[in-house]
Amino acid sequence: MKDFKVLKFLDKFKDFFEKIGVDYYLMRKILQLKFIMDGRRVPTAISGSSKKKKENKDENNFIKSLWVYGLIGIIMVPITCFGKNFIFQMSFVFGILMFMIMTSLISDFSSVLLDIRDRNIIGSKPINSKTLSMAKTIHVLVYMFFITIAICGPALIASLVSQGILFFIIFLFEIILMDLFIVVLTALLYLLILKFFDGEKLKDIINYIQIILSISIAIGYQLIGRLFSFVNLSMVFTPKWWQYFIIPMWFGAPFEMVLHRNYNIHFIVFSVLAIVVPVLSIIIYIKLIPAFERNLQKLNDNSGKVKGENKKLLNLVSKIVCFNKEERTFFRFASDMMKNEREFKLKVYPSLGFSLIFPFIFMLNDLKGKGWAEIASSKMYLNIYFCALLLPTAVMMIKYSGKYKGAWIYKIIPNKNVCNIFKGTLKAFIVRLLLPVYLIESVIFMFIFGVKIFPDLILVFLNIMLFTVLCFRITKKSLPFSEEFGVSQGSEGLMAIPLMIILGFLAFIHYKYTFVHYGVYVYIGIMLIVNIILWKKSFNISLEKLNN
Structure with a gap:
């Protein structure tokens, strides 16, 4: 069995571990096995989706990916x-x-x-x-x-x-x-x-x-x-x-x-x-x-009382946001997976925290030099675009699941066009995770800036919907919940950087349109048409093409 330098370093502290009641020999064996199994592990921050080739399966992909952190440092x-x-x-x-x-x-x-x-x-x-x-x-x-x-x-x-x-x-x-x-x-x-x-x-x-x-x-x-x-x-x-x-x-x-x-x-x-x-x-x-x-x-322990989600409400929402029976089926399926998949939540939910707080952090930075009245009369409500920070991570993580072996179900679906699978899944993500964050922040922003920003909030949401489709189109596509967590390479996560630039560009155009008379309303009309076209055209992928 392969030995590791880090284990040889730990050998120097054998007496310390034994003194605190640890069986060092067994601990070393457990760690040795864990490090071997970690050969395919890559952190979420830079995870992609392509699987390691068999001949490279013993190489620790995590170590290879550290150069990305070095660039940040x-x-x-x-x-x-x-x-x-x-x-x-x-x-x-x-x-x-x-x-x-x-x-x-x-x-x-x-x-x-x-x-x-x-x-x-x-x-x-x-x-x-x-x-x-x-x-x-x-x-x-x-x-x-x-x-x-x-x-x-x-x-x-x-x-x-x-x-x-x-x-x-x-x-x-x-x-x-x-x-x-x-x-x-x-x-x-x-x-x-x-x-x-x-x-x-x-x-x-x-x-x-x-x-x-x-x-x-x-x-x-x-x-x-x-x-x-x-x-x-x-x-x-x-x-x-x-x-x-x-x-x-x-x-x-x-x-x-x-x-x-x-x-x-x-x-x-x-x-x-x-x-x-x-x-x-x-x-x-x-x-x-x-x-x-x-x-x-x-x-x-699953014996405790768990408050069941109102299925009638979920069915009603699915009928509103989905346009056919198959799309509604995958909407409910993805919604249940996001609710119950503990490992998915462990990896995605922290992004919700940043999405909740970031729009306000940049506003509070200016509070020291400006009063609330000056901030309320400014265009700082556009900071709400920062709530879309979770989108790249979440869209990339949707393909992973701890129950990925159940993905065989996709092979027996009668329709080999997976358009409805992706549409239903992304809409479930928007409704379950993104929309609650956006609604909370919208209410707070209207309290600060006034009801006059309501049209801007509609435009922001349309831009975020467009950004969701762009995240899907740019990142590597895989069937939802069909891959194992950590079985990946470290390239796709770098796509988050250009995606953030795209989000900033959308916010910049919005900012420019606020100086045009009725510009926001014109932009809303444009984005409504663009969204309809892109949501209709972006998901036309056959199952055979996806597997290749």
């Missing part, structure tokens, strides 16, 4: 290297890092932390829960560390040259602490949820917590820039009590304290928190591992 190089205001620079860097790492963790690796298959398969063997849970945690930590190094690798190398060896050592040490803290904190949060809920309700609550967590990350990231004021062409830090809850500040303070010898009491406390809290959280987690594994079994 280049933006941190100038922030890290230019200037000596370390508390500002490094708080900002760790804010970006934590934002990206937490986003990756809750979208890609929550399903690993909450995986109950290990316990069902291995739990019947003579292996203690601490060993099993530690293997699972280290499995996630290894990948999170690879992602982190890929993101901040360029900044790490550049800092060694520009800021010196001591800066580099502090940076690397804090990256390790940050990864440990993020993974353990997420696991402890899930443990808290598992303790108080069970059955189907628990699965739903975990999804809602992911949305809340996504929103919290986005808001916390925005708070970092507000910790400093711009005075005489330099950033000035003004201590406030609430700053102790802004975690990136903890990791920025040691640079200021060690390298600038600034022993301000606030920097000392921040630095202590950066070390003590992660270490303390690890100790607490190790103590609570048996409880975590016990409570994880609640995910198997």
Whole structure:
């Protein structure tokens, strides 16, 4: 069986693992098997859909895809290297890092932390829960560390040259602490949820917590820039009590304290928190591992009362948005899959959090320099286009399912044109996921900007409908829920970048039309016609052509 360098590195800590009650030999075997099985795993952020060839099946596609994160991480190089205001620079860097790492963790690796298959398969063997849970945690930590190094690798190398060896050592040490803290904190949060809920309700609550967590990350990231004021062409830090809850500040303070010898009491406390809290959280987690594994079994409990969805309402909606019986059938099928497919929700629901909060974040950025009256009279209501951020990810993820083996049903359908399958599925996504977000934000925006923006909101929705079709046309097509999660290559996710540019272009045209007399109404008429044509023509794909 293939050995891995990371396992050889872990061998150095064998005594530590055995001291905390972990059977190191068994943990190593479990990790070895997991890494071999991970050969086809690719993170959601860059996942595509083409399957690996058999001759390459042992290659870890995840590792090959890390260069994409490296490209993203280049933006941190100038922030890290230019200037000596370390508390500002490094708080900002760790804010970006934590934002990206937490986003990756809750979208890609929550399903690993909450995986109950290990316990069902291995739990019947003579292996203690601490060993099993530690293997699972280290499995996630290894990948999170690879992602982190890929993101901040360029900044790490550049800092060694520009800021010196001591800066580099502090940076690397804090990256390790940050990864440990993020993974353990997420696991402890899930443990808290598992303790108080069970059955189907628990699965739903975990999804809602992911949305809340996504929103919290986005808001916390925005708070970092507000910790400093711009005075005489330099950033000035003004201590406030609430700053102790802004975690990136903890990791920025040691640079200021060690390298600038600034022993301000606030920097000392921040630095202590950066070390003590992660270490303390690890100790607490190790103590609570048996409880975590016990409570994880609640995910198997379907005995609790589950409030059934009103089928009459679903049928009524399907009759309104779908135009034939076959399309309505796949609308209801896709709607049920999105409601019940736990792994799909674990990967897509975090995007809902960002879609909910992003339109308001960019508006709040201007609130400091402008009053509500000035904002209400502006065209900032066009920020609502940011609610379509979840579209590229969701459209790409619709093809995946944990129950993908049931896709044989497509082979026996009498009509070999899959137009109605795709139409019904995309309409189910719009009604179940996108429309609730859009309606909530529309109500809030009308409260802020007035009812006068109602025609603009109609136009925005038509543009989002067009954007949905464009996402479908540009991304690689596969039958809905027909592929296994993670059996993919890392190219398609890059399409999210040009798709975001297209969305921005649609918003820009909308903005221009607002200066034309009755321009919005003219644009509504144009987009209505364009949508009718594209929704009619874009899905004419035969099943045979799709399989090829």
